[in-house]
Amino acid sequence: MSGSHPAAAPHAPVAIHWFRRDLRLADNPALTAAARHGRVLPVVIDDPDRPDEHAPGAAYAWWRHHSLAALDKALGGHLRVLRGDVARLLPALAARHGATLVTWSRAAEPWIAKRDEAIAAALQAEGIAVRTENGSLLWEPWELAGPGGGCCRVFSAFHRRCRALAPPPRPPLPAPELAVLPRAPDEPRLPDRAEAAWERKLARHWTIGEEAAQARLRRFVAEKLRGYAKGRDYPSRAHGSRLSPHLAHGEISPHVIWHAVADAAPAADVAAFRAELVWREFAHHLLFHFPRMADEPLRPAFRTFAWRQDPDLLAAWQRGRTGIPLVDAGMRELWETGFMHNRVRMVAASFLVKNLLIDWRAGESWFRDCLVDFSFAANAFNWQWVADCGTDAAPYFRIFNPVTQARKFDPDGAYIRRFVPELAKLPARWIGSPWMAPGTVREAAGLRPARDYPAPIVDLAESRARALEAYRTGKGAP
DNA sequence: GAGCCTTTACT
DNA sequence: GTAAAGGCT
Numbered sequence A: 001m002s003g004s005h006p007a008a009a010p011h012a013p014v015a016i017h018w019f020r021r022d023l024r025l026a027d028n029p030a031l032t033a034a035a036r037h038g039r040v041l042p043v044v045i046d047d048p049d050r051p052d053e054h055a056p057g058a059a060y061a062w063w064r065h066h067s068l069a070a071l072d073k074a075l076g077g078h079l080r081v082l083r084g085d086v087a088r089l090l091p092a093l094a095a096r097h098g099a100t101l102v103t104w105s106r107a108a109e110p111w112i113a114k115r116d117e118a119i120a121a122a123l124q125a126e127g128i129a130v131r132t133e134n135g136s137l138l139w140e141p142w143e144l145a146g147p148g149g150g151c152c153r154v155f156s157a158f159h160r161r162c163r164a165l166a167p168p169p170r171p172p173l174p175a176p177e178l179a180v181l182p183r184a185p186d187e188p189r190l191p192d193r194a195e196a197a198w199e200r201k202l203a204r205h206w207t208i209g210e211e212a213a214q215a216r217l218r219r220f221v222a223e224k225l226r227g228y229a230k231g232r233d234y235p236s237r238a239h240g241s242r243l244s245p246h247l248a249h250g251e252i253s254p255h256v257i258w259h260a261v262a263d264a265a266p267a268a269d270v271a272a273f274r275a276e277l278v279w280r281e282f283a284h285h286l287l288f289h290f291p292r293m294a295d296e297p298l299r300p301a302f303r304t305f306a307w308r309q310d311p312d313l314l315a316a317w318q319r320g321r322t323g324i325p326l327v328d329a330g331m332r333e334l335w336e337t338g339f340m341h342n343r344v345r346m347v348a349a350s351f352l353v354k355n356l357l358i359d360w361r362a363g364e365s366w367f368r369d370c371l372v373d374f375s376f377a378a379n380a381f382n383w384q385w386v387a388d389c390g391t392d393a394a395p396y397f398r399i400f401n402p403v404t405q406a407r408k409f410d411p412d413g414a415y416i417r418r419f420v421p422e423l424a425k426l427p428a429r430w431i432g433s434p435w436m437a438p439g440t441v442r443e444a445a446g447l448r449p450a451r452d453y454p455a456p457i458v459d460l461a462e463s464r465a466r467a468l469e470a471y472r473t474g475k476g477a478p
Numbered sequence B: 001g002a003g004c005c006t007t008t009a010c011t
Numbered sequence C: 001g002t003a004a005a006g007g008c009t
Helices: A029-037 A058-074 A086-097 A110-125 A155-164 A197-203 A210-224 A244-248 A254-260 A267-289 A300-304 A311-319 A325-337 A342-355 A360-370 A376-387 A402-409 A414-419 A439-444 A460-473
Strands: A014-019 A039-046 A080-083 A099-105 A129-133
Touching: A014 A029, A014 A086, A029 A039, A029 A099, A029 A129, A039 A086, A058 A197, A058 A210, A058 A360, A080 A086, A086 A099, A086 A110, A110 A129, A155 A267, A197 A325, A210 A244, A210 A254, A254 A267, A267 A376, A311 A325, A311 A342, A311 A360, A325 A342, A325 A360, A325 A402, A325 A414, A342 A360, A342 A376, A342 A402, A342 A460, A360 A376
Parallel strands: A014 A039, A014 A099, A039 A080, A099 A129
Antiparallel strands: none
């Protein structure tokens, strides 16, 4: 675009772009639409009465704050940050600045989409045009609906449908040339935020913002995509892209990622990585079709399943003190970094719902508070998958064995050593199951019984048998 | 409608 | 090798 673009003219029409979970300039169709309309007024609105929209958990809120800071910088410090009821604030903002268009990116969460309709109606009642775009999904849910408008219930069928029926994901848009409407002195900007100690700890593991997201993608494609199909299963090999928090906050779009990996590595690696994007897609589409997925089991039979209430066991799991090293390593990785390796998420989650028979919603809620990459869709979908109460559930007898999983996927124990340092001196053979190690081996590793590292809070074989029975009868815990 | 296929475990 | 549920083709 040239500098004489009409958008830059001082009396060009004004469009408000309401940033939500699309904290980026590139490949942001709604922002591009605003830029084409005229001068752009960028705004973020946090509604403290609606925590289910923007800041679902503490770790997510921390990331979002820094992402907003990065976005504000990219916008020359002109990002407005308002607090309150969007349906009142947006029309008032439009009236003050004479805006004739408001744009935003659609959300997959049905309760947000519903609220958006009311907001759009309030704006249109004032004569202000509204334009929403798909900024976060490769395909719209209705593009992939089956006959009758429903959604495929299992992943493999959904995946086939994506390949066979869906148009290929559109090519990404460049960042638009923006004529940003300067922020007046009385318009609030992003407030400062006192950083808690645990947040400073998180900060050591991440670089936040759109630029960082793009840099991470470039590095992933250059260094880690080759070998991804096999390597991604090993938590210590760092073959994961770690793009999930950037995606969750919309610092990068799935379209950009999808196209960036094209032909960049052997076909099997590209396909395996893209399949992960399709899993993300699947979760969002299911939430669209099953609005209660976030808090209710998709299989009705599970509504009467008796989960165990045991705050002590739950707390041991949350703090990484279960005595099962791979589970504890995962839970501590989550606490220290706001992230957990994908395979370890499955193992840690399986342990909570199967071995401890604790309600998946307790785990969902802990992850919601701790994950920097939280999304309602992915979190609820994955927990229901592990708990077997989702649409595409694992068979009930599939209970991850955290010892076998550690031997297979952390064979030298590097991952466990990193996050459970009190076990670091144990030889690889025993590091996934220290309670089975001979006393002499434990002593040599400096482990004093029940002092340095807890004994397992449940017996794995016994709790497995109990879970099989609970699931077989469908009644739940005895 | 029978076979297929699951981000598996156990013997 | 065998176990075993359920959606999909």
